[in-house]
Amino acid sequence: MGKYWAVLLAAVILAACSQAPENVTESLELEASQRPNVLFILADDMGFGDVGYNGSEIATPNLDQMAQQGMTLDRNYVYPVCSPTRAALLTGQYPFHMGIEGPIDDYSSLPEEIKTLPQYFKDLGYQTHMIGKWHLGLSETDSWPTAKGFDSFYGMLGGWIDFYTHVFANRLDWQRNGVSVYEEGHSTDLMTDEAIRLIRSQDAAEPFLLYLAYNAPHSPLQHPPSYSGLNSYPETSDRSVYAEMMTHMDAAIGRVLGALEEQGILENTIVVFSGDNGGALNLGASNGDLRGGKRSAYEGGIRVPGIISWPGKIASGAVLEQQIAVHDWLPTLLDAVGSSADQVENSYGQNMWPALAEGVEVDRNITIMGATDNLAVFDWPYKLTYVRDTPDGEFVTQLFNIIEDPLEKADLSRSHPDMTRRLLAEIEAMPEPEFSRLEPEFNNSPRYYPQGQPTWDLRHEASLEPWAEAVSNGTLLPYHE
Numbered sequence: 001m002g003k004y005w006a007v008l009l010a011a012v013i014l015a016a017c018s019q020a021p022e023n024v025t026e027s028l029e030l031e032a033s034q035r036p037n038v039l040f041i042l043a044d045d046m047g048f049g050d051v052g053y054n055g056s057e058i059a060t061p062n063l064d065q066m067a068q069q070g071m072t073l074d075r076n077y078v079y080p081v082c083s084p085t086r087a088a089l090l091t092g093q094y095p096f097h098m099g100i101e102g103p104i105d106d107y108s109s110l111p112e113e114i115k116t117l118p119q120y121f122k123d124l125g126y127q128t129h130m131i132g133k134w135h136l137g138l139s140e141t142d143s144w145p146t147a148k149g150f151d152s153f154y155g156m157l158g159g160w161i162d163f164y165t166h167v168f169a170n171r172l173d174w175q176r177n178g179v180s181v182y183e184e185g186h187s188t189d190l191m192t193d194e195a196i197r198l199i200r201s202q203d204a205a206e207p208f209l210l211y212l213a214y215n216a217p218h219s220p221l222q223h224p225p226s227y228s229g230l231n232s233y234p235e236t237s238d239r240s241v242y243a244e245m246m247t248h249m250d251a252a253i254g255r256v257l258g259a260l261e262e263q264g265i266l267e268n269t270i271v272v273f274s275g276d277n278g279g280a281l282n283l284g285a286s287n288g289d290l291r292g293g294k295r296s297a298y299e300g301g302i303r304v305p306g307i308i309s310w311p312g313k314i315a316s317g318a319v320l321e322q323q324i325a326v327h328d329w330l331p332t333l334l335d336a337v338g339s340s341a342d343q344v345e346n347s348y349g350q351n352m353w354p355a356l357a358e359g360v361e362v363d364r365n366i367t368i369m370g371a372t373d374n375l376a377v378f379d380w381p382y383k384l385t386y387v388r389d390t391p392d393g394e395f396v397t398q399l400f401n402i403i404e405d406p407l408e409k410a411d412l413s414r415s416h417p418d419m420t421r422r423l424l425a426e427i428e429a430m431p432e433p434e435f436s437r438l439e440p441e442f443n444n445s446p447r448y449y450p451q452g453q454p455t456w457d458l459r460h461e462a463s464l465e466p467w468a469e470a471v472s473n474g475t476l477l478p479y480h481e
Contacts, residue, residue, distance in 0.1 A: 047279020
């Protein structure tokens with residue numbers, strides 16, 4: 001009897017061991033298939049006062065509905081210009097350490113060794129896609145999105161394009177996976193069509209990360225293909241054209257969210273919407289009552305609209321009043337999808353998922369944000385600004401309690417000298433990057449106004465070889481031609 005049971009036990013153990021690898025594999029596959037999709041939508045040069053739910057006269061019904069059904073991020077902070085925000089979003093690191101404190105030069109890129117958001121998500125079994133504006137490297141194929149972790153890329157590499165001709169700096173800047181595409185259509189519509197195509201074609205067994213970076217409502221200010229009939233202005237102006245560009249993008253976002261719902265995956269998709277910097281006040285935007293605008297470290301330059309939605313996980317109609325910054329999204333989203341937020345290399349961001357999902361109060365680290373000659377140091381709720389804000393170009397240091405004084409009217413630096421010195425020391429202690437990656441001149445906001453007269457229907461035409469082929473063929477000349 002003893003021998004019989006011993007043989008039987010050995011057989012059971014052998015069978016269990018032989019089946020273990022298969023069971024483990026199935027478990028891992030199930031875990032990956034149950035992770036939520038992630039859709040991150042970024043708008044370009046949108047002001048805090050340019051969405052309906054913040055009191056704007058501009059019609060944004062889809063964003064307003066998304067805010068009602070999800071959570072409004074009332075203290076959503078970014079950098080005051082394009083490239084630092086995008087670098088922080090994709091790395092979770094501090095862009096100044098990379099030499100990115102303004103618009104990146106066409107001949108520079110993200111440092112090669114830094115791991116990016118899509119690479120972290122690919123490790124978790126995600127399909128990774130990018131659509132839209134990159135602005136983190138143009139002149140080398142190694143700096144393009146598909147070399148930085150995205151399985152596919154459709155869109156533009158530079159800082160802006162003509163919405164209709166898709167031309168940037170005399171070259172076509174419109175590609176699919178490294179090959180220029182000649183397409184008719186407004187870039188907002190084309191990006192949206194591509195996003196819907198990807199959503200409809202996804203393998204349901206694999207979650208996806210989709211980074212949808214619209215170039216709207218960035219200049220050039222150009223009429224959209226048709227008017228919405230939702231905005232009313234007495235005459236055509238920068239503001240009226242900008243408003244229609246906003247409403248046009250809002251309708252596009254509604255189409256993308258509708259595609260998620262049609263596919264039955266909206267409830268399994270984390271959707272984040274954010275601006276990339278404050279609105280450019282000279283190009284039709286409004287930051288409401290906030291001080292300053294694009295390129296400024298005042299609130300109007302770095303506090304932007306933000307929303308997160310995940311039905312059943314994020315409370316509908318909630319408002320996050322805690323600070324959340326763009327470099328927080330990588331660790332936050334990793335936690336949200338069931339991975340470890342602590343794996344982000346050299347993370348400057350903090351994991352804010354407990355605050356978003358459970359209302360936990362997160363003790364914020366001291367954070368420095370801003371751009372060239374415009375810096376802000378946060379020790380919440382205090383904010384020190386260090387900006388060139390005088391006619392003679394001298395730096396001005398001011399201290400604000402940003403909760404009690406969101407419009408930055410009461411300078412507390414004299415009444416709080418110790419705090420002012422302590423936060424100023426944070427700026428003085430910042431290490432210098434190895435080299436700058438900035439473009440030689442700020443020249444990324446074209447108006448296309450001949451003789452100073454407003455014209456919103458001009459088209460920028462190409463006279464040189466497309467960017468993708470000039471780079472791939474090695475015919476791109478050094479620096480600006």
